Amino acid sequence: MIEALVAFSIVFVALELVRAYRGQYGLTARIPWLIAFTFGLLHGFAFAGSLAQIGLPEHNIPESLLLFNVGVELGQLLFVGAVLLLIDLLRRIPRRLPHWTTGYHPMRSAGSPRSG
16 A cells, blocks of 8 residues: 555656646645655655565664665765766866867858958
8 A cells, every 4th residue: 555655656746847847836836845744754654664574673673764864865965976076077178169160150151241
């Protein structure tokens, strides 16, 4: 049951994004805290259910959840850091147009009132 609700929540958010792209703002724009809370709660229950299914001992569940969340956050920080580093490296690459493109402008071609 919870897996179906997780799938529904992903489809719901996807549809909300499509609506927002079209300029029609729905629940996600009006009450984002409620959507984020519900989304997190559903996915948390699904994760807890998965932990229970793999046979994790009861006394290890809080530690497992904590370490899982720390891992997710570290992964996000690494990803953002890598993207920022890539952007910085790309900005340092000199970008010059080929020499044959300088000086040519279609509005300044022969016969144009602006030529010369």
